[in-house]
Amino acid sequence: MYKTHSCGELRSEHAGQMVELAGWVHRQRDHGGVTFIDLRDRYGIVQVVADPARPEVGAIQEARAEWVLKIAGIVRRRPAGAENPNMATGQIEIEATSVQVLNQARPLPFLVNKDEDTDEALRLKYRYLDLRRERMQNNMILRHHVVKFIRDYLSERGFLEIETPMLFKTTPEGARDYLVPSRLQPGMFYALPQSPQQLKQLLMVSGFDRYFQIARCLRDEDLRGDRQPEFTQLDLEMSFVERDDVLQLVEGLFTKMVKDILPQKRLLASPWPCLTYAEAVERYGSDKPDLRFGMELYGLNEIFAHTDFMVFQNVIKSGGVIKCIVAPGCAEYTRKEVDDLTTFAREQGAKGLATLALAADGVKGTAQKFIKPEDVSAIQARTGAKTGDLVLFIADSKAVANKTLSALRLLFRDRLGLADPDVLAFAWVVDFPMFEYNAEDQKWDAAHHPFTMPKMEDLPKFETDPAQILSDAYDMVLNGYETASGSIRIHRSDIQQKVFQLLGLKDEEIQSKFGHMIEAFQFGAPPHGGMAPGIDRLLMIFAGEPNIREVIAFPKNQAGRDLMADAPSPASERQLNELQIKLDLKKAEEPK
């Protein structure tokens, strides 16, 4: 070993000990006759001091930031008055007896001893340096603690961790698959798993009634701040359980996790709130509401039932809704600020935005002249809007009104600082619809996935009104993010057939794509269900990071590229030949 101790562990009680340390030069302070180095490893930082005139420690003066040193020396209490209360090791220092340079370092492309904003492309290109920063080290350490907690918690409760294949089968439903060509079966393709969904259900058929896996999932869709093409889920599944058994287990897991490893965070409520999908969408316009603040949506169709305002009238006539939110203290918004909100609303799909400003010197706003004074009073009574507030109306289809007002609600959350960053507002959203109609393809899609159990009492609606069928699907939401999704699964092959048929799959297709599932369910499949919390997204929220990349060691950028290794990259002629693949690139650029 190069070292007897870590840089972070030394304290007053080590005083007098001979120690050896190895680490990176965090900072160097050269005073001529005495030179200090802050030596860093992942456990912390300790001050090393030496007189560079002595040859055996002379290297302390040559050393530059991020050089790798081995230090031998004596731990001693710092002289009175020279202690540093801001450092964990600030009571002591190492009086070096030997300073050995293990490796030099070129000046870095950016400073790692400072948490300075740096172009993210540069950070990603030199990710291994970026990961030296305290912020990223902390994120990786937190990630380890979270995953370890999960493994311990579930193991103690009888869960088995079982691995499932990365090379599996493409499925017609859901996200776009990453395909992997087969060399041994030319022209055939594996798919990388979007999740181990089918495999974990088959493990239930095998009798592993409590399974989990820290599973990598891959989806070839466009990226977002909270979405990477490969991400990690806690995949778990249980047999002989009902919905609330799964919810209780997961709620218990995260409640204890927060208590044990996130002491700086507070749960909004325990037990967690539970909303139905319908309720969440009605009150917050979203199936993943941020419950850390109010600012709920209000439906105003009754108040405007007999309005003269043509825009509102027409929307009501055509079956749409008029809903509003109240932005507290925003009545004095300027024309430009309101225009910007309107632009924002349009970007979300709304046709426009009407406002009512309850200013101190009277009611103003774009809708003022269309809204009767008694209706203003009715709106205030309904929403609690006070003088000084700005009421924002969207008149549109239910879906557009909800989506737009939900986006506006989050805009005001950030603008007005309405949400406490130290609060974790976990909540359940349950009773999702089973199917959604896909107008573009004129067919029904599974809202969650096709293995989700419809509510038994809704089974007759398969023939009459699929839109009204609810399912035993549920989401865990946290601070406005969907952080887990799950369901009770279908374990009867007849119901599974029915679902596939409604989704428009032909019998041959069902057989070729999902025959193994249907068949498995005929060999004694137990009732089962589970869910899959997204580890990266949870960590992003736990760490207070603005995007998911900050909690992933080597993430992709928005274009799905790894800027460090420069992936993806072209395959060689030979590789393609072995796979019997010919490229047919439509867009000009040939790979070089």
Place this chain on the structure above:
RNA sequence: GGUCCCGUGGUGUAGCGGUUGAACAUGCGGCCCUGUCAAGGCCGAGAUCGCGGGUUCGAAUCCCGUCGGGGCCGCCA
């Protein structure tokens, strides 16, 4: 596929039509300095303002295109 924003020494920013021979901080190099901890002092090097084209007497600054990066919509069972 669409849309918006960003791109100035190694890094982070300022400058946004002409006293700017592009400024400041930090980093880098040299010298001085025995107690600092974002050490300090002095000196120095370092950017043709992502790239290409245009407008103009004059462009880092305005316009168009392009490349790179980010946010959002679509997409994400």
